[in-house]
Amino acid sequence: MIEIRALILGLVLALGAVAAQAEGTKVAFGAVKADPTLPVEVTADSLDVSQEDGSAEFQGNVLVSQGEMRLSAKRVLVIYNQEASGIERLEATGDVVLVSGSDAAQAQRADYTIGTGVIVMTGDVLLTQGKNALSSGKMTVNLTSGTAQMVGRVKTILNSGSD
Numbered sequence: 601m602i603e604i605r606a607l608i609l610g611l612v613l614a615l616g617a618v619a620a621q622a623e624g625t626k627v628a629f630g631a632v633k634a635d636p637t638l639p640v641e642v643t644a645d646s647l648d649v650s651q652e653d654g655s656a657e658f659q660g661n662v663l664v665s666q667g668e669m670r671l672s673a674k675r676v677l678v679i680y681n682q683e684a685s686g687i688e689r690l691e692a693t694g695d696v697v698l699v700s701g702s703d704a705a706q707a708q709r710a711d712y713t714i715g716t717g718v719i720v721m722t723g724d725v726l727l728t729q730g731k732n733a734l735s736s737g738k739m740t741v742n743l744t745s746g747t748a749q750m751v752g753r754v755k756t757i758l759n760s761g762s763d
Contacts, residue, residue, distance in 0.1 A: 634669040634700055634743035636717030640687055641665045642676065654680045664690060664712075669743060670699045671710060671719075689713045696721065698741070703729050705739060705748075717743040725750065733757050 645660025656678040664671040674694025681688040690712040698705045698719060708723025719741040727734045727750065737752025 634717065634746075635667050636714055636743055638667040640690075640714065642678065644676070654682075656680075662692070664692070668700060670697075671712070672697045673710070687714050700741075700743070700746075703727065705741070707739070719743065 642658055642662065642664050644658035644662040646658070648657045648659075650656070658676045658678065659674065662673050662676045664673075664676060671690075671692055673692035673696045675692070677691040678687055679689050679691070680686065690710075692710040692712070693708065696707045696710045698707075698710060698721065705721055705725060705727045707721035707725045710719055710721045712719045721739045721741065722737065725736050725739045727736075727739060727748070734750055734754060734756045736750035736754040739748050739750045741748040
């Protein structure tokens with residue numbers, strides 16, 4: 601795996617602007633590491649609660665906040681743990697956007713396991729970091745370590761910083 605920041609420096613010095621393709625890339629994500637132990641706040645246009653399976657479905661302009669991390673989507677399903685004492689995971693679908701620090705990622709779906717602080721984004725993933733962009737089929741973000749791994753025909757466009 602290649603550390604993207606070192607790759608950027610080497611390629612920018614050698615080539616100025618580069619387009620690269622790879623099968624897997626590890627990148628830094630988020631200027632600030634997120635804390636998965638912080639409370640999760642969810643706002644939406646509507647909420648449906650299921651007593652049967654202990655889930656809550658938020659729809660319409662859904663915004664999930666946890667510390668510095670923000671996730672928005674058309675729909676978010678909240679699955680509580682067996683004791684119903686806390687959130688086990690979130691399933692976000694429809695125009696999913698994840699923002700942490702100055703980094704932003706878009707995808708069709710995101711699955712966030714609260715206990716591990718891991719978000720798996722799938723479906724036309726696009727990560728932007730300043731002027732640089734990376735795309736892939738899947739990105740796994742570890743909010744605790746502030747890293748992400750992209751797999752599935754990764755395409756990277758790196759800019760030199762000169763306009």
